[in-house]
Amino acid sequence: MICTRLGIGAALAAGTLAAGLALAPGAAAVVPQTATIVADCGLYGGGEATLTATQSGTAATVTVSSSEITAPLALAEDSITSxxxxxxxxxxxxxFTGTENPAMAAGDGVTVGPLTGTVAAGDSLEAFGGSLQMVLFGITVTCTADGPQSPGPFVFE
Incomplete structure (x- = not known):
């Protein structure tokens, strides 16, 4: 009887621990998960933009959004090649490439992504020195960061 109780107690304890681990939040695969830059888009303006990164193994995504960089015209969903x-x-x-974007009215803040790419463990990626190219209605808009992203580069696991 005592052995049966110990066995049941151990099974319950193991089950509770497993359930707790399953419900616990997972560790972030990329750090930081969000960063900000000040982007210059030439004749098309510029301003602060937020980059949000995710990772699953070697697959990663980055979404770029800004309330300061605005759509020049109304844009249909998934109409920007970025x-x-x-x-x-x-x-x-x-x-990181893709054609994902929400529908936007003229003057709305621009959001593109998630844009997909491939990363390796230990990759440290920074927007400063790179670019965001968006093709809308056959016109290419290129944005570059005015300085390093804050709080720092994306580091992938």
């Missing part, structure tokens, strides 16, 4: 090029700390670049 390429975000980030600079690697050790040299080279990594590109």
């Amino acid at each position: 390429t975000l090029t980030l600079v690697k700390a050790g040299g080279g670049t990594t590109a």
Whole structure:
């Protein structure tokens, strides 16, 4: 009887621990998950933009959004072809591409992404020195960061 109780108690304890671990928040695969830059888009303006990164293994996404960089015209959902090029700390670049964007009215803040790319463990990627190219209605708009992103580069696990 005592052995049965110990066995049941141990099983319950193990089950509770497993459930707790399953419900616990996972560690972030990329740090930081968000960063800000001040972007210059030439004749098309500029301003502060937020970059939000996620990672699942070697697949990563970055979404760029800004309330200060605005749509010149109304834009349909998924109508902007975007390429975000980030600079690697050790040299080279990594590109994130896609055609994802919400519908936007003229004057709305611009959001593109999630843009997809491939990363390796330990990659440290920075927007400063890279660019965001958006093609809308056949016109390419290129934005560059005026300085390093804050709080720092994206570091992928």
